[in-house]
Amino acid sequence: MKLNNSINMTPHNRQGIKARNVELTIDFNRKLKDTYPRPVELVGPLVIGGFPKQHVMGFVGCIRDIYVEKEWVDPRKVVGTEYAHGEVSLDNCQLINPCNNPNACEHGGQCYLDGSRFKCNCNGTGYTGKTCHFSTYKRTCQELFLVGYRKSGTYKIDIDRNGPLPPAHVECDMQRPDGSIATKVNHNMQREMVVRKYGLEGFYMDITYREFTPEMLQSLIHASKQCYQHITYECFKAPLGLESYTWLESSSGRHYVTSIGSGRPAWCQCAETRSCSNASRLCNCDVADGRWRLDEGIYDRPEDLGIVSSPERNTQQYVITFKTAPSYLEVQTGWRRGDLAFSFRTSSKRAVVLYQAALHEKHGYLLAMITSARVPEAYKFEALVN
Known part of the structure; x- marks a missing residue:
């Protein structure tokens, strides 16, 4: 008789055999039975935990509560005698389910036992290997380009490959005029959004990036040769007031950004180029003269706002x-x-x-x-x- 269904990985599983009907029971649940026309009698010695002619099929684990014909078998009368073969010990059950190890399978892989060994099911994780360690995705759009991809569009990458950060979707621009390959991360802010108006006491928005955490953004920044983000503020009698009314927080989480297109606090790009509509102001929108004004700039310092456009550094061009x-x-x-x-x-x-x-x-x-x-x-x- 063979039991085709797997047993539960509980601390101990109860197994019983009734000789009259040749019935096999696991954990009190009837699983398999058969009939035998004559009485079943044990003629040879009863062997528990193995088969003398097939040593490779031996049981590795712990056994307790042995009963034969309703009589309890005292392990102390067996272990340590000529009836115990190989490495058999008493009261020393130290076997641990390997799937209980938190590091058995990486990156969300599902652990399961196959005989006495554990295996990992990596389906749907984006990783492969015995423990789901190796990423199946490329690290950047640059690496996708190097293995033959040429069409711009949405791709899934793994910015730290075999590290702890998960894969995520990005936009790959492979048709740039200068020949560089750009990795772009989309965010949740609309192209035109009112952030300041009469009657609006305060405005706060938590800008998130598609499937990217701040840690993932910083990892992408440090793996890139150059990163930048463009920002535009259009105004009509709505001054910026950088440092006092307006400030931004970077994905690094280390400081607030209080400039637009400049490395100096409270400055806009027009102040750097001395092209502000009012020379006494540091930003065009701070003039507030009843005309539509605009301040824009590019952040390219890693410590500034979360970056969404990254021409890649060629750190790994070929396999x-x-x-x-x-x-x-x-x-x-x-x-x-x-x-x-x-x-x-x-x-x-x-x-x-x-x-x-x-x-x-x-x-x-x-x-x-x-x-x-x-x-x-x-x-x-x-x-x-x-």
Whole structure:
């Protein structure tokens, strides 16, 4: 008889066999039964936890409350005797469901048990691998362009690849006149929105970006060569009053932005270029002379407002493939300090991933290699620093 349905992963599962009707019961719920025309008798010794002829099918786990013909079997009379084979201990059940480990599956992958091992279901997460570690999305629109995408539109990217930040949708502009590739993040503010008028005591708006948190915005900013955001304020007798009436908060959360198109507090771009409609004012809208005025500018400092347009820095232009074991890539400029990061995929069970030799006898060296296909013995890291 075989039980096709899986059992619940409770601390203990109760199993019982009734010999008369050859009935198998799991957790008091009848699961499988069959009839046998003659009485069922046990002739040979009863073996619990394995099958002597098939050692690979042995049970790994804990057993308690053993009853044979309604008689309790005292484990103390079995464990530690010639009847116990292999590694069998008493009152030492330390097995833990590996799926209870919070780091069993990454990025929202669903953990489940397959025999005595755990596996991760990565469907719908945007990640792949044994523990859902590797992102299936590119990091930027620039990387999408480098692998063959040419049409501008909405794409999903993962700005930190295998890191904790989730994938998100962005707009990729791949047809810019200067040949650069731009990653744009949409926000929830309408193109024309009244923020100040007579009778409106105060206005506050929490500007959010599509699927982007402030942390994700900052990650995109720091991974880009240049970022900028354009802002326009049109007015009719509605002065800006930067620092006193109007201020903005950046996605960095470290300070308020009190300028438009300028790095100086309370200044607008027209003050920088000395083109304000009134030379005594720092912004056009502060004139309040009964005419429609306009102040606009571009933020390009990382510490200013949340950025939505990012021409990318070419930090990872190509994916390198080593086709034979003797192949390697030599970087002329050695790594001395700071972070070093890269992702790799391989079917090799043993391979050197990274090596930096010592320049002199008393200098240090660095070695990272794959030593086995098994985890956690898979990686070896050696470093000697003098």
